[in-house]
Amino acid sequence: MADSRASKNVIVKYLPVYFVLLGIAVVEVFLAYQHFSTRFLIAILLALAICGSSLAVMYFMHLAEERRSLFLTLIPATIFVLLMMNMIWSDSFRLLHMKPFPH
Amino acid sequence: MSNTEVAVHVHGGMIEGSPYAIPSRKLTMWLFIISDAVTFGALLFGYGYLRTASSDWPTPFKFNPSILNVMIMTVALITSSLTMLGAVDSAKLGNKPKANRFLWSTILLGVIFAGLHIREWFGLIDEGVRLFQNPWGSPLFGATFFCITGLHLLHVTAGVVAIAVVSRGFSRGRLTPGHVETTGLYWHFVDLVWMFVVPLVYLLNISR
Numbered sequence: 001m002a003d004s005r006a007s008k009n010v011i012v013k014y015l016p017v018y019f020v021l022l023g024i025a026v027v028e029v030f031l032a033y034q035h036f037s038t039r040f041l042i043a044i045l046l047a048l049a050i051c052g053s054s055l056a057v058m059y060f061m062h063l064a065e066e067r068r069s070l071f072l073t074l075i076p077a078t079i080f081v082l083l084m085m086n087m088i089w090s091d092s093f094r095l096l097h098m099k100p101f102p103h
Numbered sequence: 104m105s106n107t108e109v110a111v112h113v114h115g116g117m118i119e120g121s122p123y124a125i126p127s128r129k130l131t132m133w134l135f136i137i138s139d140a141v142t143f144g145a146l147l148f149g150y151g152y153l154r155t156a157s158s159d160w161p162t163p164f165k166f167n168p169s170i171l172n173v174m175i176m177t178v179a180l181i182t183s184s185l186t187m188l189g190a191v192d193s194a195k196l197g198n199k200p201k202a203n204r205f206l207w208s209t210i211l212l213g214v215i216f217a218g219l220h221i222r223e224w225f226g227l228i229d230e231g232v233r234l235f236q237n238p239w240g241s242p243l244f245g246a247t248f249f250c251i252t253g254l255h256l257l258h259v260t261a262g263v264v265a266i267a268v269v270s271r272g273f274s275r276g277r278l279t280p281g282h283v284e285t286t287g288l289y290w291h292f293v294d295l296v297w298m299f300v301v302p303l304v305y306l307l308n309i310s311r
Contacts, residue, residue: 010192011185018185025177025301029170032306045302052298060184060291070123070130074137081141085148095156 017059024052132285136292139258143296146254147303150247154307159240162308168226173305176219177297180259183212184294187266191287194273194280202283206270209290213263220256224249251304258293266290 028048031041058064063071123130154160164170190205231238232245269286272278 011189014185014188018181021181021298022178024298025174025181028302028306029174032170032302032309033166033311038307042303042307045306049299049302053295056184056291056295056298060188060294061288066125067123070125070133073123074133078137078140082144082148085144088148088152089155092152092155096158 014059017055020055021052024048126281128281128285129288132288136288139292140296143251143254143299146251147299150251150304153241153243153247157241157243160308161237161239161241161244162310163227163230163232163237163239163244164305164308165310169223170305170309172219172223173301176216176223177301179212179216179219180294180297183209183216184291186212187287187290191280191284194283197280199274202280203270203274206266206273206283210263210266210270213259213266213290217256217259217263220252220259224252248304251300255293255296255300258296262286262290262293 028045031044031048034041036044057075063074121127121130125133164173186205186208190202190209193199193202193205227245227248232248234245234249235242237245265286269278269282273280273283
């Protein structure tokens with residue numbers, strides 16, 4: 001009985017995170033149908049995706065409850081590698097401008 | 104010699120304690136997740152590169168069926184993360200039947216996700232999308248779409264199989280709550296990747 005109550009409690013504990021993640025998904029779809037520029041849309045969708053994934057990592061994956069050293073070992077290195085991948089953009093824009101637009 | 108330097112003495116040898124105060128299997132799963140996150144990151148950057156460089160990138164996803172389908176898939180995957188949390192908690196409390204019920208609910212939601220995903224794939228294939236051709240524009244659309252969503256689908260399928268194996272092992276007493284927790288970490292990661300795939304691969308390519 002006590003076990004059953006505790007299991008329900010963990011579901012209830014994480015329900016706010018669950019609803020926020022669902023809310024983010026709905027807001028993303030809503031924003032995608034607004035007439036924003038592609039650049040602005042990418043920025044806002046990425047920001048929302050980063051918020052959602054941060055919640056999942058910190059609460060669903062319990063990184064917030066682990067030692068800070070684990071967070072500091074894993075997350076900055078990952079962000080650094082992903083940021084380094086941004087060097088490709090100048091070349092993709094160069095390719096875009098080399099190509100004629102379709103009629 | 105401090106406690107953090109040396110924690111356990113076994114048969115005269117010394118085993119260093121975990122610097123992160125977590126079991127090695129959990130640390131290994133975290134390291135796998137980080138490497139997998141970078142793999143997905145590289146795929147999404149590659150997709151972004153090709154999409155930016157193409158002036159005729161297709162935007163084929165209509166609200167019905169594609170985006171509606173994706174929304175149902177998202178709800179299924181996020182809900183499966185919640186049931187996985189229940190499974191881990193029940194396993195830690197030693198309530199095996201309840202943990203198994205949660206694990207099989209997670210499997211069911213994973214199967215629903217995979218089924219809807221395959222339906223989405225067949226819909227696009229019916230419309231003429233192949234790996235290197237499609238009726239609308241840049242031929243690389245199919246390659247990037249099937250590669251990114253295919254790798255994610257492979258992760259979901261592997262996760263469903265892993266959860267089934269862990270559930271069976273845990274109910275028979277061969278596996279511990281730690282194994283359930285480690286499998287849960289992997290499953291949440293699959294959910295996390297989907298949070299980036301939906302906006303970048305689907306929502307940026309909606310048909311207006």
